[in-house]
Amino acid sequence: MNSKTVHIKSFGCQMTKLDTALVTSALKEAGFSLTGSEKEADVVLINTCSVRRHAEQRVLSHLGNLKHIKQSRPEIVVGVIGCMAQRLGSELLEHDAVDIVCGPTQIPQIAEFVTQSLQEKKKTIAITEKIRRQTSKKQTLALEKFESVFDADDRQIPNQTFVRAMRGCNNLCTYCIVPYVRGPEISRPPAAIIEQIKRLADKGVKLITLLGQAVNSYKYTTCEKTYCLADLLQMASEIEGIEWIRFVTSYPAEKFYSEILKAMADLPKVCNYLHIPAQSGSDKILKAMNRNYTADKYLELLDKARDIVPGIAIAGDFIVGFPGETEKDFQQTVSLVQKARYKNCFIFKYSPRPGTTAEEKLQDTVSTEVKKKRNIELLAVQEKISDELSKEFLGKTVVVLVEGLSKKPHLNAKNGENRPQLVGRTATDCIVVFNGPTSLAGQFAKVKITKTSPLTLFGELA
Numbered sequence: 001m002n003s004k005t006v007h008i009k010s011f012g013c014q015m016t017k018l019d020t021a022l023v024t025s026a027l028k029e030a031g032f033s034l035t036g037s038e039k040e041a042d043v044v045l046i047n048t049c050s051v052r053r054h055a056e057q058r059v060l061s062h063l064g065n066l067k068h069i070k071q072s073r074p075e076i077v078v079g080v081i082g083c084m085a086q087r088l089g090s091e092l093l094e095h096d097a098v099d100i101v102c103g104p105t106q107i108p109q110i111a112e113f114v115t116q117s118l119q120e121k122k123k124t125i126a127i128t129e130k131i132r133r134q135t136s137k138k139q140t141l142a143l144e145k146f147e148s149v150f151d152a153d154d155r156q157i158p159n160q161t162f163v164r165a166m167r168g169c170n171n172l173c174t175y176c177i178v179p180y181v182r183g184p185e186i187s188r189p190p191a192a193i194i195e196q197i198k199r200l201a202d203k204g205v206k207l208i209t210l211l212g213q214a215v216n217s218y219k220y221t222t223c224e225k226t227y228c229l230a231d232l233l234q235m236a237s238e239i240e241g242i243e244w245i246r247f248v249t250s251y252p253a254e255k256f257y258s259e260i261l262k263a264m265a266d267l268p269k270v271c272n273y274l275h276i277p278a279q280s281g282s283d284k285i286l287k288a289m290n291r292n293y294t295a296d297k298y299l300e301l302l303d304k305a306r307d308i309v310p311g312i313a314i315a316g317d318f319i320v321g322f323p324g325e326t327e328k329d330f331q332q333t334v335s336l337v338q339k340a341r342y343k344n345c346f347i348f349k350y351s352p353r354p355g356t357t358a359e360e361k362l363q364d365t366v367s368t369e370v371k372k373k374r375n376i377e378l379l380a381v382q383e384k385i386s387d388e389l390s391k392e393f394l395g396k397t398v399v400v401l402v403e404g405l406s407k408k409p410h411l412n413a414k415n416g417e418n419r420p421q422l423v424g425r426t427a428t429d430c431i432v433v434f435n436g437p438t439s440l441a442g443q444f445a446k447v448k449i450t451k452t453s454p455l456t457l458f459g460e461l462a
């Protein structure tokens with residue numbers, strides 16, 4: 001039995017969180033025990049995301065803190081894993097605090113690297129040299145084995161988890177770092193995915209979210225047939241114990257959408273929720289972003305979704321202040337948001353990511369001030385829509401899968417009441433806060449909505 005302790009910290013997206021859960025599982029299997037305290041840990045691992053500059057800056061400042069800890073405890077091992085490790089490689093290894101640099105493709109070897117580093121006290125780097133090349137068969141097999149042996153069973157939220165459908169991305173949007181840190185698109189074999197979901201269902205998982213950077217392009221060919229996302233949804237629906245199935249993130253291309261929407265409409269377990277980033281409402285900017293659709297085509301797709309799946313909740317992503325975005329372009333984005341009537345939107349200010357086409361070829365023309373102003377304006381437009389959509393829930397009873405205690409305990413406390421409240425989500429991803437026993441965490445509950453805000457519904461157990 002290994003007596004060493006590991007502290008793992010994750011900065012970033014859902015893919016990163018899934019990798020963290022798998023790495024945690026693998027290290028536990030190798031005999032390490034987890035600790036919540038970085039100061040006491042023998043090993044500190046930081047799993048990173050490169051999509052936004054802010055996330056990388058947080059990692060760098062965290063490494064600064066670790067450097068201080070290392071001055072008093074030089075024996076601790078610090079590893080940076082994930083996208084930032086792949087992007088910065090040896091530059092990161094030169095950091096005084098860092099002992100291990102391990103890219104997303106190399107995470108199956110993480111326990112080995114950590115053990116080696118503890119024993120031999122030497123720095124280790126493992127990243128992919130030519131990341132845009134097809135991942136080697138050996139690496140793909142290692143990743144697949146890793147995924148099938150170590151389920152993401154370190155669940156922060158009870159009875160729900162992510163399941164990877166695909167790795168990498170082929171879309172090459174000009175602002176995006178993902179294709180350069182996660183490599184080209186690879187769909188996992190459907191049999192492996194379904195096997196994994198069955199195991200998770202046996203452990204009590206009720207909600208699975210299939211993950212892919214552009215998950216609607218999932219495609220896997222066997223000698224019998226070519227499987228698409230709709231096939232995966234159908235097969236996952238047949239698994240006993242699984243009650244809800246979601247998938248994120250979708251790319252707004254026509255490809256496969258009819259089948260996917262039909263599966264959503266026909267399969268009761270598939271949640272009526274679509275996260276489908278538009279990024280801009282200006283055709284000029286969409287072209288500069290290398291997004292292969294126009295604003296009109298995008299809106300047609302939303303109409304089609306609402307036609308085939310009545311009551312579907314749609315969420316979007318936008319980047320404001322992309323190079324060359326004029327006020328007219330931005331107002332086209334405002335207009336698209338008004339027409340799309342999203343449940344909610346994630347809105348980001350453009351920041352160039354090193355190594356992307358936008359960073360290399362386009363000038364970051366929009367000032368920080370203007371980016372901030374547009375961000376605030378677009379958020380306000382969306383907030384009004386979210387508020388109107390939330391109000392439609394007043395007096396209705398919804399089913400939620402309870403996640404646990406709300407981080408904002410007194411949000412809806414009645415007079416004099418001072419206890420933490422529960423938080424759950426509907427199948428359409430609406431956040432619901434209500435009073436109830438903590439034993440409901442991981443269970444379904446019915447809640448009558450009595451009050452709303454743009455992003456949260458409040459209610460009472462029905």
Ligand code: SF4
Binds near residue numbers: 178214
């Ligand atoms: S679809 Fe575009 S934005 Fe999304 S991960 Fe792929 S390249 Fe990045």
